[in-house]
Amino acid sequence: MEPYKKHESIAALLNRSNVDTDQIIPKQFLKKVERSGFGKHLFHDWRFNDDGSENTDFELNKSTFKGAKILVAGDNFGCGSSREHAPWAIADYGFNTIISSSYADIFFNNCFKNSILPIVATKKQLASLMKEISENEGVRFIVDLENQELTTPANNGFTFEIDPFRKENLAKGLDDIGLTLLQTDKIDQYEEKHKQSYPWLWV
Amino acid sequence: MKKTMYEKIWDSHLVVEVPGQAPLLYVDRHLMHEVTSPQAFEGLRLANRKVRNPHSILATMDHCVPTKDRDLPIADPIAKKQIETMANNCQENGLNLYDMKNPNNGVIHIVVPEHGFVHPGMVVVCGDSHTATHGAFGALAFGIGTSEVEHVMVSQTLPQQKSKTMLIQIDGELSKYASAKDIALAITGKIGTAGGTGHVIEYAGDAITALSMEGRMTLCNMAIEAGARAGLVAPDQKTYDYLKGREFTPSGKNWDAALAYWKSLPSDDGAKFDTVVELNASKIEPQVTWGTSPEQVTGVTDIIPAPEDFDDEIKRQACTNALDYMGLKAHTKITDIPVDLIFIGSCTNGRIEDFRIAAEVTKGKKVAQGVTAIAVPGSYHVKQQAEEEGLDKIFIDAGWEWREPGCSMCLAMNGDELTVGQRSASTSNRNFEGRQGKGGRTHLVSPAMAAAAASAGHFVDIRNL
Numbered sequence: 001m002e003p004y005k006k007h008e009s010i011a012a013l014l015n016r017s018n019v020d021t022d023q024i025i026p027k028q029f030l031k032k033v034e035r036s037g038f039g040k041h042l043f044h045d046w047r048f049n050d051d052g053s054e055n056t057d058f059e060l061n062k063s064t065f066k067g068a069k070i071l072v073a074g075d076n077f078g079c080g081s082s083r084e085h086a087p088w089a090i091a092d093y094g095f096n097t098i099i100s101s102s103y104a105d106i107f108f109n110n111c112f113k114n115s116i117l118p119i120v121a122t123k124k125q126l127a128s129l130m131k132e133i134s135e136n137e138g139v140r141f142i143v144d145l146e147n148q149e150l151t152t153p154a155n156n157g158f159t160f161e162i163d164p165f166r167k168e169n170l171a172k173g174l175d176d177i178g179l180t181l182l183q184t185d186k187i188d189q190y191e192e193k194h195k196q197s198y199p200w201l202w203v
Numbered sequence: 204m205k206k207t208m209y210e211k212i213w214d215s216h217l218v219v220e221v222p223g224q225a226p227l228l229y230v231d232r233h234l235m236h237e238v239t240s241p242q243a244f245e246g247l248r249l250a251n252r253k254v255r256n257p258h259s260i261l262a263t264m265d266h267c268v269p270t271k272d273r274d275l276p277i278a279d280p281i282a283k284k285q286i287e288t289m290a291n292n293c294q295e296n297g298l299n300l301y302d303m304k305n306p307n308n309g310v311i312h313i314v315v316p317e318h319g320f321v322h323p324g325m326v327v328v329c330g331d332s333h334t335a336t337h338g339a340f341g342a343l344a345f346g347i348g349t350s351e352v353e354h355v356m357v358s359q360t361l362p363q364q365k366s367k368t369m370l371i372q373i374d375g376e377l378s379k380y381a382s383a384k385d386i387a388l389a390i391t392g393k394i395g396t397a398g399g400t401g402h403v404i405e406y407a408g409d410a411i412t413a414l415s416m417e418g419r420m421t422l423c424n425m426a427i428e429a430g431a432r433a434g435l436v437a438p439d440q441k442t443y444d445y446l447k448g449r450e451f452t453p454s455g456k457n458w459d460a461a462l463a464y465w466k467s468l469p470s471d472d473g474a475k476f477d478t479v480v481e482l483n484a485s486k487i488e489p490q491v492t493w494g495t496s497p498e499q500v501t502g503v504t505d506i507i508p509a510p511e512d513f514d515d516e517i518k519r520q521a522c523t524n525a526l527d528y529m530g531l532k533a534h535t536k537i538t539d540i541p542v543d544l545i546f547i548g549s550c551t552n553g554r555i556e557d558f559r560i561a562a563e564v565t566k567g568k569k570v571a572q573g574v575t576a577i578a579v580p581g582s583y584h585v586k587q588q589a590e591e592e593g594l595d596k597i598f599i600d601a602g603w604e605w606r607e608p609g610c611s612m613c614l615a616m617n618g619d620e621l622t623v624g625q626r627s628a629s630t631s632n633r634n635f636e637g638r639q640g641k642g643g644r645t646h647l648v649s650p651a652m653a654a655a656a657a658s659a660g661h662f663v664d665i666r667n668l
């Protein structure tokens with residue numbers, strides 16, 4: 001996984017609550033053989049009209065939000081099914097940070113496996129961020145994982161909480177596989193021993 | 204300390220235990236098919252990682268492959284893409300693939316033992332729950348998810364929690380025509396589909412030692428239907444005889460060393476199991492499932508139960524739902540259930556023995572009017588062997604279709620499927636709603652029972668034939 005680095009980026013506003021994984025990535029797109037390429041289907045039913053053209057009323061289609069890496073959204077984000085296609089789509093679209101007041105459990109866990117930082121804000125903090133974006137679309141926020149700090153031009157930033165173990169994995173870009181690979185020396189040693197005990201497995 | 208076979212394999216494969224993390228277990232063999240691997244390969248590419256031990260992997264194409272007109276292009280574009288993706292992935296990573304046209308092609312769990320790729324004492328994984336099959340050789344074999352497929356490709360290890368152990372002791376002699384499949388179904392009926400949850404099962408007793416390797420594979424294959432992670436049978440002379448001389452089996456000096464190791468694997472006398480279940484083989488009748496879960500099963504001489512026969516509220520409701528879906532009335536005799544389609548095949552019962560017994564029952568008979576019967580060998584080798592023995596003729600003369608190998612109607616992903624309301628007698632392993640096609644009704648049975656139903660048009664007690 002990509003290590004998560006401090007960055008300054010446009011914050012897009014999706015002022016809706018209970019955004020579920022079916023909206024994030026509708027089921028007709030789950031048949032693919034790839035894990036990537038789901039970004040173009042992100043929020044498909046909101047984002048596109050029936051004829052396939054862009055729905056200009058949808059928030060994220062605003063030109064001011066193009067290139068945003070931060071998504072600011074309403075309460076209970078990512079509820080619904082466990083599909084990991086949801087974080088796959090979000091990451092592939094270009095977001096690496098979500099800010100909301102709460103997340104569905106499974107979605108929250110899945111984010112960390114896909115280099116996405118889900119920041120938990122208080123309702124009040126979230127409201128201020130939303131106000132700041134509405135009044136100044138295209139505004140850029142700074143996310144500093146190391147110091148657990150969000151900074152905004154109108155001073156609505158705050159320090160956020162994150163589990164230290166997850167923080168480290170995110171900062172170093174370690175997934176489960178990455179964690180296991182930290183044990184590569186041990187695996188090598190084991191394998192050497194294994195080869196001597198069971199040589200017939202290696203011919 | 205006295206150890207079970209599971210504990211011996213676990214201990215010898217433990218790579219490291221990091222505090223606060225799950226123990227890392229070493230994986231010897233990794234089996235693959237086209238459906239559960241594509242995203243794992245994609246993950247490798249995105250992270251710019253490599254397959255650690257390409258020689259530990261054996262791949263096949265089985266789930267989506269057509270069982271007839273193999274020379275024509277695959278009609279379903281999604282299936283076609285999946286097949287092509289598999290071929291490319293294997294080529295890119297230098298993996299051994301038995302593709303659709305390869306003479307070694309077939310269902311993964313049939314093909315792997317044919318080549319001696321799994322030996323006693325190994326840890327074996329595959330993105331497929333029926334990996335349990337390979338426990339027949341005394342290997343710890345279990346199914347994993349797509350992220351784990353990637354994990355194993357990269358690291359040759361998996362973080363794992365230790366399972367509990369269950370001993371299923373089956374003594375006594377099976378009656379003629381009762382088979383490993385009937386033992387497997389009877390176990391599921393007795394302990395339920397969650398009975399083995401959190402456990403690795405070891406099957407032991409005279410009835411198990413008496414089984415052929417094919418029978419042991421059928422039995423372990425369905426450990427998953429009893430909820431267990433894996434099933435195991437202690438290796439013995441039959442195991443060694445089966446393995447000897449196969450492509451990936453050790454030879455020469457290595458054979459002697461391997462054999463000595465294999466002989467050290469069976470559970471120590473007096474080793475403790477967390478759970479013990481006992482069955483008497485002589486009481487096991489040929490089994491027939493009547494519902495939509497493998498635990499909804501009974502003997503062929505029995506009747507279909509009624510919801511009120513169950514004390515448990517959940518089971519009562521499940522019975523009501525199952526009878527409704529299956530279009531069956533409570534208290535109907537099993538032998539009065541008519542069938543429309545017969546399927547012999549799958550990784551449960553697609554081996555040479557299965558076709559031999561089915562042919563024995565079929566010989567000189569005709570498929571009943573209105574019934575379709577298809578025989579799908581588990582691999583090209585099974586097909587070829589059966590043809591050398593003239594079994595294909597027996598089926599064809601009786602009105603059966605003799606197909607190319609694949610998973611076929613076991614999960615109905617390749618276009619072979621039941622239509623709405625159609626009722627099958629199937630030698631596969633799952634009778635879930637829609638498993639063999641939307642609205643299709645599945646009765647799980649042994650190959651002999653399936654063959655007998657083909658000519659009778661309904662279930663019959665093969666012991667009376």
Ligand code: SF4
Binds near residue numbers: 333549610613632
């Ligand atoms: S035959 Fe059925 S159970 Fe076996 S691998 Fe194929 S689909 Fe799975």
